[in-house]
Amino acid sequence: LPPDRRVGFAIVGLGHLAVQQILPGFGSSRKAKPVALVSGRADKARVIASQYGIKPEAVYDYESFDRIAQNPDVKVVYIVLPNAMHKEFVIRAAKAGKHVLCEKPMATSSSDCREMIDACDKAGVKLMIAYRCQYEPHHRYLMDSVRKKDFGEMRLVRAVNGQDVGAIDQWRLRKALSGGGSLPDVGIYCLNAARYITGEEPVEVFAQISTPPNDPRFKEVEESVSFQLRFPSGVLAELSCSYGVHRAQTLEVHTAEAHYLMEHAFPYKGQRLQISHKIGKSDADVVPNIEQQDQFALEMDHFATCVMENRVPRTPGEEGLQDQMLVEAIYQSARTGQAVKL
Ligand code: NDP
Numbered sequence: 001l002p003p004d005r006r007v008g009f010a011i012v013g014l015g016h017l018a019v020q021q022i023l024p025g026f027g028s029s030r031k032a033k034p035v036a037l038v039s040g041r042a043d044k045a046r047v048i049a050s051q052y053g054i055k056p057e058a059v060y061d062y063e064s065f066d067r068i069a070q071n072p073d074v075k076v077v078y079i080v081l082p083n084a085m086h087k088e089f090v091i092r093a094a095k096a097g098k099h100v101l102c103e104k105p106m107a108t109s110s111s112d113c114r115e116m117i118d119a120c121d122k123a124g125v126k127l128m129i130a131y132r133c134q135y136e137p138h139h140r141y142l143m144d145s146v147r148k149k150d151f152g153e154m155r156l157v158r159a160v161n162g163q164d165v166g167a168i169d170q171w172r173l174r175k176a177l178s179g180g181g182s183l184p185d186v187g188i189y190c191l192n193a194a195r196y197i198t199g200e201e202p203v204e205v206f207a208q209i210s211t212p213p214n215d216p217r218f219k220e221v222e223e224s225v226s227f228q229l230r231f232p233s234g235v236l237a238e239l240s241c242s243y244g245v246h247r248a249q250t251l252e253v254h255t256a257e258a259h260y261l262m263e264h265a266f267p268y269k270g271q272r273l274q275i276s277h278k279i280g281k282s283d284a285d286v287v288p289n290i291e292q293q294d295q296f297a298l299e300m301d302h303f304a305t306c307v308m309e310n311r312v313p314r315t316p317g318e319e320g321l322q323d324q325m326l327v328e329a330i331y332q333s334a335r336t337g338q339a340v341k342l
Contacts, residue, residue, distance in 0.1 A: 015081075040062055142251070194229055
């Protein structure tokens with residue numbers, strides 16, 4: 001679309017993700033454009049605004065944010081703040097009459113998620129959670145292939161997502177801002193993937209947590225989580241996440257006649273899907289030719305389309321609420337040592 005017909009986005013919170021991925025992602029977008037910034041650091045925001053051709057008067061701070069209601073260029077507000085701040089700014093954006101795209105995890109409690117959904121409903125605005133992998137072509141290929149039963153019934157899903165969280169001085173390690181450790185931050189990709197691959201909702205979860213007692217980084221939040229989900233069809237998912245490993249990022253699906261292996265499944269790029277499947281009495285290894293695309297551009301274009309065509313996004317607030325309820329069940333299971341029925 002030409003610039004004057006694109007949907008205008010305001011980016012709230014100019015941290016790593018916003019500056020290094022989302023703003024550059026507009027370059028690959030077809031339907032979205034950045035038109036406003038919201039930041040606590042006026043100097044930084046001014047520089048970034050000039051880089052992206054954003055008007056100086058469309059730069060807000062957290063106090064003046066509500067004035068965005070009077071900016072008709074802004075149709076969507078994209079919340080890229082620490083997790084515990086999502087709720088306040090989603091609700092304020094809705095009250096300003098703007099559609100809202102909110103980063104994952106949606107919030108830090110299921111009651112907050114419900115308040116956010118209600119606020120957007122009441123204001124008559126759309127709410128989408130930024131589950132970028134659900135818009136990524138390798139994930140969509142995998143989802144379609146297993147759901148069509150290209151190689152028989154699905155039995156097992158396995159996924160691991162993790163990284164070294166890094167230095168101690170960051171909001172991710174402060175429970176009041178993050179809501180938890182590796183589970184809501186990176187484990188949520190595995191959890192969400194198990195749900196969109198199966199197209200089902202789990203009926204039982206079991207989880208274990210391990211956190212090194214002497215690492216001062218993990219005084220408030222957990223390091224590693226291993227969790228299992230049982231789905232109504234009988235599919236089992238074995239999922240794990242950690243803040244103390246070197247690049248764990250694999251997604252696998254085992255069906256009656258195939259093994260789907262996606263390497264680099266959860267990073268911003270580099271996905272590779274291999275399918276080893278039965279063919280007669282032997283096996284074939286196939287690497288489908290799937291185009292790499294900017295995940296942030298795809299996700300923003302999806303929401304822009306929903307706004308222009310008045311459609312419900314593929315990953316609405318309810319999708320974030322469901323993951324948050326499962327995160328809470330996973331913590332409960334780890335705490336009690338018991339499986340939790342849902
Ligand atoms: P950063 O810490 O890099 O950035 C967060 C920004 O929020 C800060 O730069 C700051 O922006 C603003 N902010 C306002 N108040 C605070 C505060 N009290 N403490 C810290 N920052 C504050 O975080 P990320 O960019 O890595 O993460 C932001 C969100 O995006 C999180 O919800 C995270 O889960 C999600 N995320 C999603 C990813 C994905 O792939 N979808 C990947 C990475 C993160 P300013 O200086 O402009 O005020």
